Ligand code: SF4
C-alpha cells in the first residue's frame with residue numbers, strides 16, 4: 001500500500017509563541033461583535049414557517065363559508081394514534097347546501113394524541129383538514145387540549161378552493177351536463 | 181483626628197461601593213461581550229418597574245441589560261443557601277470569605293487618580309493608603325486569594341472541587357514567580373521605587389508598556405493565570421470539572437466567589453494600568469490642577485481599566501482553555517526563563533544608561 005508521508009514542518013518561533021494566532025483569533029471575535037445578532041427573540045418575533053410545514057391539524061371552510069368536511073370519517077380511520085373522533089350529522093333538508101347531505105355534528109382532535117403525521121390531510125377527499133402553521137399548543141388541562149369543532153374551525157379559517165365541486169354538482173343537477 | 185478617620189472611612193466606603201458596582205457591571209459586560217461574540221443579544225429583559233417603563237430610555241436601558249446585575253445580586257442574596265452534609269463546615273464557610281477579602285483589600289493601596297494642589301503645585305495620589313511598598317502589598321495580599329479557592333476545593337470533600345483546588349494551587353505557584361519577575365524591571369526603570377504613585381508619575385511622558393513590551397506581555401499573561409481567567413481557568417474548567425472549586429457552592433457563598441473573581445480582574449487591570457499604561461496620566465497632556473484635574477484623572481484611569489477589563493473578556497471568548505500540562509509547561513518552561521532573561525536584560529540596559537549619564 002502506498003503511503004504518503006506528509007511532511008510536518010517544524011513550527012516557527014512566531015507560531016510556537018501562539019501570539020500571532022491569538023491576535024488573528026481576536027480579530028475574528030471582534031468582527032463578530034459588530035455583526036447583528038442572529039437570535040430570534042421568540043415570543044416577540046415569530047419564525048417564518050416554510051410551506052409544507054405540518055403544524056396543528058385544523059378544519060377549514062371554503063370561500064363561501066361552507067364547512068368542507070362531509071364527515072366521511074376517513075381521517076378518523078386512518079389516524080394512526082386514533083386522535084380523531086367524529087360524530088357524523090345530517091345537513092337539514094332546507095339548507096342551501098342540502099345536497100352535500102352530511103357534515104360533522106361533532107369533530108374532536110385530541111392534541112395530546114396527535115403525532116402530526118399529516119395522514120388525515122392526505123386522506124381527506126374533501127380537502128377539509130389541513131395541518132397548517134400553528135406550532136405551539138398549550139393548555140392547562142387534558143380536556144382543554146381535546147380541540148372541539150368550533151376551535152378547529154377557528155384555527156383553520158378559510159382556505160382558497162380550486163374545485164368548488166359541490167357547486168358544480170348542484171349546477172349540473174339544475175342545468176344538466178354531459179355527465180348527468 | 182476624628183474627622184480624619186471619618187473622612188477615611190467615607191472614602192473607603194465610596195471606593196468599596198464603586199468597585200463592587202464595577203464588579204457587578206463587569207459580569208454584565210462579560211455576558212454582553214460573550215453574547216455579541218456569539219451572535220446573541222445578551223441579557224435584555226430585566227426591568228426595574230418605574231425606571232424601566234420610561235418610554236425610550238427605559239427600553240434602551242432594558243435592552244442594554246443595565247438592570248441585570250441588580251437581579252443577579254438579589255438572586256444570590258435570596259436563594260436558599262445550602263450546606264451539603266459531606267463538607268468540612270468550618271472551612272467550607274470560611275473559603276468564600278478568604279477568596280473575597282483579599283480581592284477587596286488590594287484596592288486600598290492602588291492609586292486611581294492624582295490631585296494637584298493649585299497653590300503649591302505638589303501632586304499627591306488619590307488612594308486609600310499610600311504605601312511605599314504598594315506593589316509588594318498587592319502581590320502579597322492578592323496571592324492570598326488563592327487560599328480561598330484551595331480551601332473551597334478541599335473542604336467541599338468531593339472530587340471535582342478537589343481537582344480544581346489542586347490545579348489552582350499549582351497554577352498559582354507557577355505564575356506568581358513570572359508575575360513577580362516581570363515587574364521588577366519596571367521598578368528598576370523608575371529608580372528602584374516601590375511606590376505605585378511614583379511609577380505612574382514617571383510615565384507621564386512615555387508608557388512603560390512601550391519601553392518594556394516583554395515585561396508587559398509576561399505580566400499580562402501571568403495576570404490572566406492569576407485571576408483564573410480563560411485560557412487559564414484551570415480551577416474552574418467547567419468542561420472537565422463541572423464547575424471546579426465552586427461545584428458544591430450555591431447562593432450567597434457562590435456569589436462571594438464570583439464577585440471576588442471579578443474584583444480580582446478589576447484590581448488586576450488597575451495594577452496593569454498603573455504599571456504599564458501610565459495610570460491616570462495621558463502622554464503630552466497636563467491635567468488642570470484642583471478638583472477638575474482630580475476628577476479627570478480618575479476618569480482617565482477608569483477608562484483605561486475598562487479597556488483592560490474588556491480585553492480580558494474579549495480574550496476569554498476567543499481562546500479555548502489550555503490543557504493542564506500545557507499551562508504548567510508554559511509557566512515553567514517559557515514564561516519563567518523569559519521573565520528572568522527580561523530582568524537581566526533590563527538590569528544591564530539600566531546599568532549602561534546610568535553609566536552613560
Ligand atoms: S375531514 Fe375529510 S376525511 Fe375527515 S371526515 Fe371530514 S371529509 Fe372525511
Ligand code: SF4
Pocket residue numbers: 057075078079080081082083084109113114115116117118119120121131
Ligand atoms: S396528523 Fe396524523 S395523528 Fe394528527 S390527527 Fe391527523 S392523522 Fe391523526
